[in-house]
Amino acid sequence: MIYFATGNPGTALSGATRPGDNLFSDSIVALDVRTGKYRWHFQEVHHDLWDYDAANPVILFDVELNGQQRKGLAQAGKTGWVYLLDRETGKPLIGIEERPAPQEPRQATAATQPYPVGEALVPQEIDINPGDHDLVNQGRIFTPYFEEPVFYKPMSAVNWPPSSYDPETGLMYICANDAINGARVDAEQVSEPTFQAMFYNGSWVPSGTRGRGIVAALDVRTNRLVWRRQWADGGNGTVVTAGGLLFTGLDDGRLVALDKSNGKQLWEFRTDAGVNSTISTFMHEGEQYVAVLAGGSMFGGPRGDGVWLFSLQGTLNQMPPPPSPFNPAQAAEVPADRVADLENGRTIYMQSCQTCHGANGQGSGHDGGAAALTPALSVQDIMAILGAGRNAMPAFSTMLSPEQMHDTGSFIVEDLVRQ
Numbered sequence: 001m002i003y004f005a006t007g008n009p010g011t012a013l014s015g016a017t018r019p020g021d022n023l024f025s026d027s028i029v030a031l032d033v034r035t036g037k038y039r040w041h042f043q044e045v046h047h048d049l050w051d052y053d054a055a056n057p058v059i060l061f062d063v064e065l066n067g068q069q070r071k072g073l074a075q076a077g078k079t080g081w082v083y084l085l086d087r088e089t090g091k092p093l094i095g096i097e098e099r100p101a102p103q104e105p106r107q108a109t110a111a112t113q114p115y116p117v118g119e120a121l122v123p124q125e126i127d128i129n130p131g132d133h134d135l136v137n138q139g140r141i142f143t144p145y146f147e148e149p150v151f152y153k154p155m156s157a158v159n160w161p162p163s164s165y166d167p168e169t170g171l172m173y174i175c176a177n178d179a180i181n182g183a184r185v186d187a188e189q190v191s192e193p194t195f196q197a198m199f200y201n202g203s204w205v206p207s208g209t210r211g212r213g214i215v216a217a218l219d220v221r222t223n224r225l226v227w228r229r230q231w232a233d234g235g236n237g238t239v240v241t242a243g244g245l246l247f248t249g250l251d252d253g254r255l256v257a258l259d260k261s262n263g264k265q266l267w268e269f270r271t272d273a274g275v276n277s278t279i280s281t282f283m284h285e286g287e288q289y290v291a292v293l294a295g296g297s298m299f300g301g302p303r304g305d306g307v308w309l310f311s312l313q314g315t316l317n318q319m320p321p322p323p324s325p326f327n328p329a330q331a332a333e334v335p336a337d338r339v340a341d342l343e344n345g346r347t348i349y350m351q352s353c354q355t356c357h358g359a360n361g362q363g364s365g366h367d368g369g370a371a372a373l374t375p376a377l378s379v380q381d382i383m384a385i386l387g388a389g390r391n392a393m394p395a396f397s398t399m400l401s402p403e404q405m406h407d408t409g410s411f412i413v414e415d416l417v418r419q
C-alpha cells in the first residue's frame, strides 16, 4: 500500500465554480503500490474554502486499542485535528462525526464537515476580535465567507513540518500554529482557473495579529492532548528518540531538545539561521548523531545554508544571538555614498521576491498577490517597505541586513524596472 495526503481544490478561495465535495482534495488516499489501484480515501474537509490542504506527511503506527492490535494511520490536518484511521479500511480508528456546517450558497458550501472525536491541537474559534473587525459565527472553523472578509481560526494549524510517533508511549508529536486568518472573494473576478496560473479568485485578509508556534503531544489511542508548549514561532517538525528526547527546530536559529514526556526543554544550540528543515538522527560506528539543515525560509528567521552535525563528542560553540529586531529607521542608515552590489541585489530578488513580484517585477496576477514594482519607487521607498512590511507584504527585517536591502532596492530601481 501507499498512503498520502492531498492538496486543496482550486480556485482556493472561491467555491462557486467547483460545486460538490471536490474529491480527492484535502484527503488521505490509499493505493495498491503494485498496481496504483484505488483502495480507499478519507476526506478531511469537503469543498474546502479555507486552504486546509493536508500538508503534513501521514504516519503509520501499530497500537493496542481496546485489547485489539490495530494498524493505524495518522494525519495532522491544517484544521488543527489529527485524523486517526484504520489503515486497512480507511475507517476512523476512534470516531469522526459528520456535523452540519454553516452555509453560504454563493460559495456552494458542503452540507456537513467531519469532526474527529477527541481534542484539537489549537483553538478553532476566535476568543477576541482582531482589531476593528467584526466576527461572524465567532470565527469558528468552517465559517464561510463571500465578498466581506471573514476571520477564522485556525490558519494552517499543521503545515508541512513532519510529525513523529513514539511506539513506546503511543504519543504523536506535532508542530502546530495558532493564528487567525481572513479571507474574501472578489465576486466580479470569479472564473475558471487557467492552466499553470496561480489563481485564487479572492484574497487573504491579514488580521493584524500575531500567531504562536506550538509543539503538542497527542495520544493516538484517545486523540487527546498530553502536553503542549508554545513559542513565538516554530517548531519546524519533530523527531523523537528512544532515549526520550524530542528535537525540534525554531525559526530564530535554535535547535532544541525537549523531554518527550512533558515537553520541558533539556538542551538548545543556536545555529546561524532559522532551523526550518526536518531533523535527522542516525548511528555511525556506535555513535548517535543528530543532523539538521539551518537555512531559514521566507516565513522568517535569519537565512543560511549550514548543515549542522551533533554528537555527544561535539566541540563547536554556539553562534551568538542575532542582533535585536531591525528598526525600520535603520534602513536610512546605509551611508549615502554606499555603492550597491547589484548582482547581490539580483540574487536576493530572485530568491526572495520573484515568487510574489514576478521575474520582471510585473507583480502576480492572482489575488492576494503582490503589487507591480514601478519606476516611481525610490531605493529608500523600497528599503522602508522591506524593513517594516506592508499589509500582505512580509517584513524582511530579520532576514536582510540594511546593506542587503540597499542592494535589492538598487537592483530593482537601476536594473529591474529601469525604463
Ligand code: HEC
Pocket: 298, 348, 349, 352, 353, 354, 355, 356, 357, 368, 369, 370, 371, 372, 373, 374, 377, 381, 382, 385, 386, 390, 391, 392, 393, 394, 396, 408, 409, 412
Ligand atoms: C509573500 C509575497 C511577497 C514577497 C515574498 C515579497 N513581496 Fe513585496 N509586496 C507584496 C504585496 C502583497 C505587496 C502590496 C502591499 C500593499 O501595499 O498592500 C507588496 C509591495 C511591495 C512594494 C511596494 C510597491 C508599491 O508600488 O508601492 C515593494 C517595493 C516590494 N513589495 C518589494 C519587495 C521586495 C524587494 C521583496 C523581496 C525582498 C518582496 N517585495 C517580497 C508581497 C510580497
